[in-house]
Amino acid sequence: MPLFDVIAFDADDTLWHTERLYAETQVRFRLLLAQYHSPEWIDERLYQTEMRNLQHFGYGLKAFTLSMIETAVELTEGRIPGREIQMIIDFAKEMLNAEVQLLEYAAETVARLAAAHALMLITKGDLFDQEAKIARSGLARHFRYIEIVSDKTRESYEALLKKHAVAPEHFLMVGNSLRSDILPVLALGGCAVYIPYHVTWAHEVTEPPPTGQAGYFQVEHLGLLPALLERLGTGMAAPHPT
Amino acid sequence: MPLFDVIAFDADDTLWHTERLYAETQVRFRLLLAQYHSPEWIDERLYQTEMRNLQHFGYGLKAFTLSMIETAVELTEGRIPGREIQMIIDFAKEMLNAEVQLLEYAAETVARLAAAHALMLITKGDLFDQEAKIARSGLARHFRYIEIVSDKTRESYEALLKKHAVAPEHFLMVGNSLRSDILPVLALGGCAVYIPYHVTWAHEVTEPPPTGQAGYFQVEHLGLLPALLERLGTGMAAPHPT
Numbered sequence: 001m002p003l004f005d006v007i008a009f010d011a012d013d014t015l016w017h018t019e020r021l022y023a024e025t026q027v028r029f030r031l032l033l034a035q036y037h038s039p040e041w042i043d044e045r046l047y048q049t050e051m052r053n054l055q056h057f058g059y060g061l062k063a064f065t066l067s068m069i070e071t072a073v074e075l076t077e078g079r080i081p082g083r084e085i086q087m088i089i090d091f092a093k094e095m096l097n098a099e100v101q102l103l104e105y106a107a108e109t110v111a112r113l114a115a116a117h118a119l120m121l122i123t124k125g126d127l128f129d130q131e132a133k134i135a136r137s138g139l140a141r142h143f144r145y146i147e148i149v150s151d152k153t154r155e156s157y158e159a160l161l162k163k164h165a166v167a168p169e170h171f172l173m174v175g176n177s178l179r180s181d182i183l184p185v186l187a188l189g190g191c192a193v194y195i196p197y198h199v200t201w202a203h204e205v206t207e208p209p210p211t212g213q214a215g216y217f218q219v220e221h222l223g224l225l226p227a228l229l230e231r232l233g234t235g236m237a238a239p240h241p242t
Numbered sequence: 243m244p245l246f247d248v249i250a251f252d253a254d255d256t257l258w259h260t261e262r263l264y265a266e267t268q269v270r271f272r273l274l275l276a277q278y279h280s281p282e283w284i285d286e287r288l289y290q291t292e293m294r295n296l297q298h299f300g301y302g303l304k305a306f307t308l309s310m311i312e313t314a315v316e317l318t319e320g321r322i323p324g325r326e327i328q329m330i331i332d333f334a335k336e337m338l339n340a341e342v343q344l345l346e347y348a349a350e351t352v353a354r355l356a357a358a359h360a361l362m363l364i365t366k367g368d369l370f371d372q373e374a375k376i377a378r379s380g381l382a383r384h385f386r387y388i389e390i391v392s393d394k395t396r397e398s399y400e401a402l403l404k405k406h407a408v409a410p411e412h413f414l415m416v417g418n419s420l421r422s423d424i425l426p427v428l429a430l431g432g433c434a435v436y437i438p439y440h441v442t443w444a445h446e447v448t449e450p451p452p453t454g455q456a457g458y459f460q461v462e463h464l465g466l467l468p469a470l471l472e473r474l475g476t477g478m479a480a481p482h483p484t
Contacts, residue, residue, distance in 0.1 A: 056334075065308060
């Protein structure tokens, strides 16, 4: 019998590359405004605008695009020409249509674990964009449940576990964001495997849990996940040390 | 035993007013561009932009906002000042924060039907915006299931029915859009009640089903829905005439 009723995966930068698309777009955004401001100041103001707009627009690519436009208007005191605003919208369209590039080991790890576990995909952002990426990833068939949520908080995980009648101690979450994938699940009494990605959006950066925190694991890449699960299954690693 | 396992409601312009918010914003958008073009031409070009962008941005308020910005840039040949682009973003924020105004009879009808039926809310658009409206509507507690989808097609209804293990003949959908709420459900063999709203977005306008179409009903307003269900339950109206 598997140790977990459900193994859930984050998608962006856990199964497929996303942050680097944002980073590339941000480079182009900086170039667009290079005659007005320094790259550092542009980044800082864009981040401030994104944070301020979270309450209005939530997460996702369309929110990011609206925040880029707003930042461009502010930083140029309204002098940005319309065709450059259009360029920002075109950046978004390119991102939306970009090929989904899976992380190394993602395809084989998900296929292998799906054979013995119920897998769930939990991702946040634009419904339409996330659905399109899931479809293009080729991984959808391995997931018994796909959940696109507006935010990943303790409350949203609690609601998902309740909806699927899964006890937290039988739930494992795998992801690259301590803030969104790991800490809220540990807080509920679930298990979580942190797989760092080489770039993290500032908003998602936070302190890791204390050493020895029950249910918390870290591996270098997805290819190491099956071996960790085997160690947990044979009791060689303890999900909830007593 | 209720005739239907699930009664599902559309939200925008079925339970609460939405299209009039869009229409009001469009009036302000026309005024913004009044020195450049006629209202008719602005409307036509905005609609064309929205249709062209559906494949990139999907439905919802953020998609609408990006399409307004794109149209404004095009129609002014890039001459629109940055502060007017900001005004368009501010229109969106006002819409996102607007009070949810329930349609007449919505609150009492939903509460009454929830006592005897499993109710589902099925709405399309921005996840974040729709969740916020559902929360502010005060109606969420009456719905056993809440589904926010990126589009309402025969395939998306089929997936929802499968997910909830509901047979189409035991499913009733209530909504104001023939295209999104009525025709795809009838095509699956379900029942549908059409409640026209006084304004309909051009994209949602389509021909009604033929007279005598099995499972199709129309009422003038939500307050008439319980009586229709009673007539169906007592056999005084036939959901699927044979």
